[in-house]
Amino acid sequence: MDLSTPPPDLYGRPRADTFFRFLTAFGDRYSPALGSPLLRRNPRRPYSRPTEALQLVVTARRRVAADVVELTLADPSGGPLPGWQPGAHLRLALPSGRERHYSLCGDPADPAERSGYRIAVRHLPDGGGGSAEIHDTLHPGTRLTARRPRNGFAFCAEPAVLFLAGGIGITPLLPMVREARRNGLDWHLVHTGRSADTLPFAAELRALDPARVHQRTDDEHGGPPTGAELLAHAPRGAAVYCCGPAPMLTAVQRALDASPAASLHFERFGAAPVTDGEPFTVRLGADGPELPVPADRSALDVLREARPDLPYSCKQGFCGTCEVRLLAGAPDHRDRRLTPERRADGALLPCVSRAAAGETLVLDL
Amino acid sequence: MPSTTPVPALAAPAARVHESLVLEPRDVRFDWAALPLHWIPDEPMATHVINVLHLLLPEGERWFVKVFKDALPLIRDEQLREEVLGFIGQEAIHAEAHQEVLDHLLGQGLDPRPYVRQVSWLFQRVLGDKPGLSPARQRENLIERVAFVAAIEHFTAFLGNWALNSPGLDRAQADPTMLDLLRWHGAEEVEHRSVAFDLMVHLDPGYARRIRGMLVSGPLLVHLWVRGARFLLAADPTLDGRLRPTWRETGRIAKRGLLPDPVRSIRSGLRYLRPGYHPTQEGSSSQALGYLATSPAARAAAGR
Numbered sequence A: 001m002d003l004s005t006p007p008p009d010l011y012g013r014p015r016a017d018t019f020f021r022f023l024t025a026f027g028d029r030y031s032p033a034l035g036s037p038l039l040r041r042n043p044r045r046p047y048s049r050p051t052e053a054l055q056l057v058v059t060a061r062r063r064v065a066a067d068v069v070e071l072t073l074a075d076p077s078g079g080p081l082p083g084w085q086p087g088a089h090l091r092l093a094l095p096s097g098r099e100r101h102y103s104l105c106g107d108p109a110d111p112a113e114r115s116g117y118r119i120a121v122r123h124l125p126d127g128g129g130g131s132a133e134i135h136d137t138l139h140p141g142t143r144l145t146a147r148r149p150r151n152g153f154a155f156c157a158e159p160a161v162l163f164l165a166g167g168i169g170i171t172p173l174l175p176m177v178r179e180a181r182r183n184g185l186d187w188h189l190v191h192t193g194r195s196a197d198t199l200p201f202a203a204e205l206r207a208l209d210p211a212r213v214h215q216r217t218d219d220e221h222g223g224p225p226t227g228a229e230l231l232a233h234a235p236r237g238a239a240v241y242c243c244g245p246a247p248m249l250t251a252v253q254r255a256l257d258a259s260p261a262a263s264l265h266f267e268r269f270g271a272a273p274v275t276d277g278e279p280f281t282v283r284l285g286a287d288g289p290e291l292p293v294p295a296d297r298s299a300l301d302v303l304r305e306a307r308p309d310l311p312y313s314c315k316q317g318f319c320g321t322c323e324v325r326l327l328a329g330a331p332d333h334r335d336r337r338l339t340p341e342r343r344a345d346g347a348l349l350p351c352v353s354r355a356a357a358g359e360t361l362v363l364d365l
Numbered sequence B: 001m002p003s004t005t006p007v008p009a010l011a012a013p014a015a016r017v018h019e020s021l022v023l024e025p026r027d028v029r030f031d032w033a034a035l036p037l038h039w040i041p042d043e044p045m046a047t048h049v050i051n052v053l054h055l056l057l058p059e060g061e062r063w064f065v066k067v068f069k070d071a072l073p074l075i076r077d078e079q080l081r082e083e084v085l086g087f088i089g090q091e092a093i094h095a096e097a098h099q100e101v102l103d104h105l106l107g108q109g110l111d112p113r114p115y116v117r118q119v120s121w122l123f124q125r126v127l128g129d130k131p132g133l134s135p136a137r138q139r140e141n142l143i144e145r146v147a148f149v150a151a152i153e154h155f156t157a158f159l160g161n162w163a164l165n166s167p168g169l170d171r172a173q174a175d176p177t178m179l180d181l182l183r184w185h186g187a188e189e190v191e192h193r194s195v196a197f198d199l200m201v202h203l204d205p206g207y208a209r210r211i212r213g214m215l216v217s218g219p220l221l222v223h224l225w226v227r228g229a230r231f232l233l234a235a236d237p238t239l240d241g242r243l244r245p246t247w248r249e250t251g252r253i254a255k256r257g258l259l260p261d262p263v264r265s266i267r268s269g270l271r272y273l274r275p276g277y278h279p280t281q282e283g284s285s286s287q288a289l290g291y292l293a294t295s296p297a298a299r300a301a302a303g304r
Helices: A018-033 A111-115 A130-137 A167-182 A202-208 A227-231 A246-255 A299-306 A340-344 B044-074 B078-107 B113-126 B135-164 B167-171 B176-191 B195-203 B207-235 B247-255 B262-271 B285-292 B296-302
Strands: A054-065 A068-074 A088-093 A099-103 A117-122 A143-146 A160-166 A186-193 A213-217 A239-243 A263-266 A280-284 A290-293 A324-328 A360-363
Touching (some): A202 A213, A280 A299, B044 B207, B135 B195, B135 B262
Parallel strands (some): A280 A360
Antiparallel strands (some): A324 A360
16 A cells, blocks of 8 residues: 555545544654653663473372373372363473373362363373373373363353263363352263263262263164264253264254254364375475474464464464465465465465475475 | 344353354345344334344455455464354354345345445545555554454443344334344454454454454444434435434333443443453353354254
8 A cells, every 4th residue: 555645634625634634644753752761661670581391290199090091190299280170281391292181180179170171081092192191101200291271161160051071081071060060050061982981980970960970882772872862852042062073063963953953163283284285395495494394284384483473373374474475386275365466466374385305395484 | 034032141051251252154044035124023213223234244344354354364373264264154144144135125226336436435435555664564554453442342242142132122022033144243343352352462462452342443433323224214215304312212112122222332442442341251151152053044054
């Protein structure tokens, strides 16, 4: 846009807009004045310090289903840990350097639990190795670090609630169930799994309220439940909190409108894993360094290692925050944001877009 | 047709503050093909006073995105940085959603371009980067802009909270898709209401910075709103310039629940000046997240 001619009058009168002339003059004096003694950050004030990572030690380990262990993590000196709310998760840095998110499954309202976080982990033989590492190497006394709990699945305590848990998906819901019970909400829980011995915390849940906890296993019913079956337990107008494998969530989403439930909460996990990716290379500027992008990582993740301040947000190719300019190379655009004109103009979203095997994308960075 | 119902204020145990929320943009889409020019039937004044949002927000929120992207290298806290990144994505989607309404207005014979030209000038020229400043002064300008955003975000959270509690719009049979846009946007504003303030305090905890942010942007926002409403009513091809906004009429419309009460809005701006102010003191995350779990647009976004 033209930034040299002030905008014309709103109603077509043949002069520049008076108010905008005033605003522009004000801005042109205000900006250079910032930084003078009365208009600057007080240099004597210390800079705010970053929140430190939590140092934790494993204090207890118990089996809560056939292939699920529950770990209790505490401050090594036994001090209180930062508080959290149902639905929160912990990002653990495992001894191998892997980082994994685990929902907290203890009871944040119980003062005795302020000194220990509880997580439950299912052993996934085909997973990325995080669950195997936890099962094999984390024993009482093992130390690890974690970020403070954060919540991507907040519990809003609606008057009528249906909890839907698929197997280990019970972990974030467990604290919500306890809170719902404490607050006297009209709640139900459907806990599904392959067989009874794979359902974590089965006895604990039944003890909460056998009339409200419905355990449903595939072996007894001849297969996984449909969305409508799961939602049949919803009180009218209920808020549904669902945590389980992707097909379960999809089934519930599809069946919601025809059910008595009114709303659906679920944990959002941001980026989906890369599918059909091939290894390629990005170069930072025409003469800049080259970085290899492996088949299973996004270009954004690789770029962020070199440029930590590179903005990004959705990591799914729709918000456009991570847009970079492509100087050369044939990209495989996988976003749902950029118009053909913008792409032709060199815009690229590295959070999802890639290139063919062996290709080099030269980026204006 | 999608239906939207306001979420009633929730009972005491739920009305507490949600801490450390993970913020992420939602990939919402709206279809405006059937949106009538006066989307609150027979209420052109209320419609256009709210329509000012569509004039201001696309350029304004793109500017928020630019300011916050520029501020990323100054952030020394990983959690705050993640919140800022979530905020940026949400604002980027907001800007596009409102831009589509703006394009639709033009298709209905209401040409918003003279006003939008001025708004672009404001955000790109008046509040944009100035040439020839030292790095220290550039940095001060950046922090000052963050303070402007923090003050404006106080109003967007106030308006979002109002939109979530505005049964008057349902009673007046306002267009359900527009209601969903306003409430989805409002809910995300309530959801991320602390981010800009926390960023400002992180970069400069001084009270003077906060006050300047509000003293400059508060009156400017009010003035832009008034002239935007006047402009839209004059540019509406079906009104022939017969309607002019007055504070008295606005007050009457607010009493019917179609607009936020102007007096309360100003008072809310003054609360921002209290030394102990924090954005979590206003609005309810429970209500906002509860609406997002109901919103037709947000639910469709979840399925993408």
